[in-house]
Amino acid sequence: MPVKIGIPRALLYYYFYPLWKGFFEALGVEVVLSSKTTKAILDKGIKQSVDEACLPVKLFFGHVLDLKDRVDYVFIPRLVSVERKAYICPKFMGLPDMIRHNIVGLPTIIDVTVNMSRKEKNLYKSFVEAGRFFTCNPLAIRRAYHKGLEELERFNRLNQLGFLPNEAMDYMEKGPTVQNHSPRGDGGITIALIGHGYNIYDTYISMNVIEKLREMDVRVVTPDNLTGSIIEEMSDELPKRMFWTLGKRMIGSAFHFMRSDSIDGIIHVASFGCGPDSFTGEIIERRLRRRGTLPFLNLVIDEHSGEAGIITRLEAFVDMIRWRRAAQ
Ligand code: SF4
Structure with missing residues (x-):
């Protein structure tokens, strides 16, 4: 054995x-x-x-x-x-x-x-x-x-190529039977979901936020869909070099997504009790406010988070993006 x-x-x-x-x-x-x-x-x-x-x-x-x-x-x-x-x-x-x-x-x-x-x-x-x-x-x-x-x-x-980590692992195990859920250029709403992989891809603690967004016909992209060099280059825009790998991933990717024409909104997922998340969320939000271009939602998850509350906030956020689009 x-x-x-x-x-x-x-x-x-x-x-x-x-x-x-x-x-x-x-x-x-x-x-x-x-x-x-x-x-x-x-x-x-x-x-x-x-x-x-x-x-x-x-x-x-x-x-x-x-x-x-x-x-x-x-x-x-x-x-x-x-x-x-x-x-x-x-x-x-x-x-x-x-x-x-x-x-x-x-x-x-x-x-x-x-x-x-x-x-x-x-x-x-x-x-x-x-x-x-x-x-x-x-x-x-x-x-x-x-x-x-x-x-x-x-x-x-x-x-x-657009797979999220769980999908990429399934693909590697089972071959090309697994659908790539994040096709490019479908013309619908695209939201960048920024957070630690262990928060956003764990379907239980994230309350399956990715699937919930997809059920609302939203395409989801995350920092993992970007190359290391893009993240590095964008995080260099900070006045001081960031020496936290995971924080840098989030900030670099958020800076990239906020400049992309194909992104309609950004959701930041933070864990309650996480020091680094509290400042990365703040930096992203301030930069977005200054640019005044994209809607932003900050979701803080902890062991007591209720699914109904998360769904309501996601629905309101997606509706707001749709109205915004319709008004343009
Ligand atoms: S404190 Fe924050 S960055 Fe550190 S392990 Fe917890 S969630 Fe991750």
Whole structure:
């Protein structure tokens, strides 16, 4: 029986799962993904985590609990930086410790440190460390690492073609039976949905905002549909360089979308209790107000958010865009 490694379907899963899966599978390890978020998973996560944690971190706890008794290892990398000269939220750095100290009876946690702030090559070192849990063969680890990178590139290309991450992953698993839901140039309303992947693509905590917009005949685009160079270039418009990778993604993409003729409105999704989200939302809103061009909606989600309230706000926002269009 192959060794099993669990990957929680939360946080940076939405950005890096194809890399992690490609790597571990190439080493002959069976990858087990936690179930899709449900109320039970979220409730367990809330119960087990510290009160001060933001919603996505609480949810991560729930996903680890979902995997706990089904795997030999859990992969919880200690993420410090995922690109040169930039960092991600410090909560990611402390994640393996938070999990270890709050959940008993866990399988072995693989908590290799990923810190690419000085050298991108450091990513390889982290994978060597992770690979050593399963093989002593450096060549096998190198091959597996390249396989992971290939998968990640394929995933990013699909996103740039208009697939959203969940759809791109389905496409990679099941082939071209999955419909690309974000066709270009359909002439309808297009809304840019700006938020962390772990908020906007988790259908439970986002209350399936993407599907709700699509049901209103709205085409949805997100930061993941843009290339890194567009995001980088647009975020350079800030007077000071932004050194938070995820905040930069949101601001750079919002600046790009607010200049695009094909975007009719911007929705920013923030988590309650998230410091970085509170200022990225503010920066985007101020810039939009100054330009005075596009409608903007700020949605803050937490464990108590009610679906009816979200639907009402989305409907009002979409109606307002339609009236605006009709009046032009
Ligand atoms: S960026 Fe915000 S939502 Fe994400 S982990 Fe940090 S505090 Fe939580």
